[in-house]
Amino acid sequence: MTHSTNHMQKLQTVLALVLLLSLFPLSVQAQESVVYGVFFYSPSCPHCHDVIDNHWPGIQNEFGDQLQVLFVDVSTYQGSQIMGTAIQAMRIPSNGVPMLIIGTDVLVGSIDIPQRAPTIIRSGLNAGGIGYPPVPGIEQHFESADLDTSHAVPFSNTGILSDPANLLALIVLVGLVGSVGMVGAVVWRVTHPKKRLRRRIRVVEPPIWTLRIGIVIGIILAGSLVMGSFSDGLTLALSSVVLVIFAALAFDMFKKSSLSQITRWATPLVILAGLLVAGYLAYVETTLTEATCGAVGNCNTVQQSPYAQIAGVPIGVIGIIGYVAMLLVWVFDQYRKQATATWLLFGLALAGVAFSIYLTFLEPFVIGESCVWCLTSAVVMTMLLWLSLPIKQMDVTATR
Structure with a gap:
């Protein structure tokens, strides 16, 4: 009986060891299951801090050491080089x-990532883990980097002018505000002549420059x-058409000496450029597709x-409606030649410029990044403001 008991104890011990050994590889495999990632950010980007903080x-906290992410600051030379390598290697648009x-x-973005x-x-x-992203040399950066992600990324507000797109946004913003001021001064001067002046007031036409x-x-x-869209056929086509429209208008405007001499087809061409831009932005916003921004900007x-929305309506959709x-x-003004239509077109352009001032201000000063598509739309609106200036109607008003 004792011998039988000892035999059973040995058998139980062997079975326990076999069971333990069978579970050991699973434990090792679970411990080795790791996901690697690379997180690109900029200290001046509020949305980067929204995600990180x-x-x-x-x-x-959910995944602990099984999630190993390399944080790369793209505002540094090395960080921008790593991101450039990743974009090129993975063909990221x-x-x-x-x-x-x-x-x-x-x-990409504070919505997509979370x-x-x-x-x-x-x-x-x-599935057993995810290895390093297919970026040349990224493994060496993982090995040499401190992957402690518990600390906060330092915030910086000094990078507004470091991005060429933000500098362009400031230039466009100055142009928007200046145009409203100049156009407003012309309209006020003509529509409010001094009562003591009985003779005809000559309208001073705004300069074509x-x-x-x-x-x-x-x-x-x-x-x-165009320069930043070679990897995206749709964006390349749209931006190329916009560029051709601007080039054709430039050819006409630099030959004329006054606003009144510019061809009447300039206005619908500029509106067409605006429709293409607004259409692309509406497509990006409604389909949640990644935008191809071009050579600069974010x-x-x-x-x-x-x-990017007002009362739930995407800005791009609002732009399409406006254009x-x-x-x-x-079109109505071309066939009816009514002063009401002319002034209405001018009023719509003025409202569009005012809206563009608001949006353009937000980009470098609030959002921290600028969108070249949005800036292009702002320039289009500014041009429409000058093209729709009702010079003839103001001349009639001034003679009364």
Whole structure:
């Protein structure tokens, strides 16, 4: 009986060891299951800080050491080089931040990253982990970097002028405000003549150089969009058409000496350029597609900001409505030649410029990034303000 008992004890011990050994590889495999990622950010980007400060701690706490993410500051030379290598190697159409790369998945913006990252990480861990992103040399950066992500990324407000797109936004903003002031002064001077003046008041037509400056800035912005759109056929086609429109208008405007000499077809051509820009922005905003911003700027950050909608309506859709309304009024004015239609077109352009001032101010000073598509639309609105200036109607008013 004793011998039988000892035999049973030995058998139980062997079975326990076999069971333990069978579970050991699973434990090791679970411990080795790791997801690697690269997070590109800029210290001057509010949306980067929104993700890092408000969303990332919860994600990191959920997965712990099984989530290893390399944070890369793109405002530094080395960081920008790493991001450039990643964009080129993975053929990423976007150059905006925040950008998170996990495996072959690319997440951009303060909406996309918090929504999709946890699901991708869980799926990766269940599948045995996700290796380094397919970026040349990234493994060496992981090995030499401190992957402690518990500390906050330092915030910087000194980078407004470091981005060429923000500098362009400031130039466009000055042009918008200046145009409203100049046009307002002309209208006020003509529609409010001094009562003691009984003779005809000669209307001083605004100088054509105002439009020439606008068309040059428009060509620069459209050229930037073309240069950064070679990997996206749709964006390349749209931006190329806008560039051709601006170039054709420049050819006409630099030959004329006054606003009244500019061809009447300039207005619908400029409206067409605005429709193309607004149409692309509406497509990006309604389909949640990543925008291709061009050589400079960060359109995705702007489009994913809370300022990209008003009462739930995307800014791009509002732009389409505005441009279509202006085109219809222009067509009506061509056939009816009524002063009411002329002034209505001018009023719509003035409202569009006022709205553009608000949006353009938000980009460098509130959002921290600028969208070249949005700046192009602002330039279009400024040109329409000058083109729709009712010079003949003001001349009639001044004679009364």
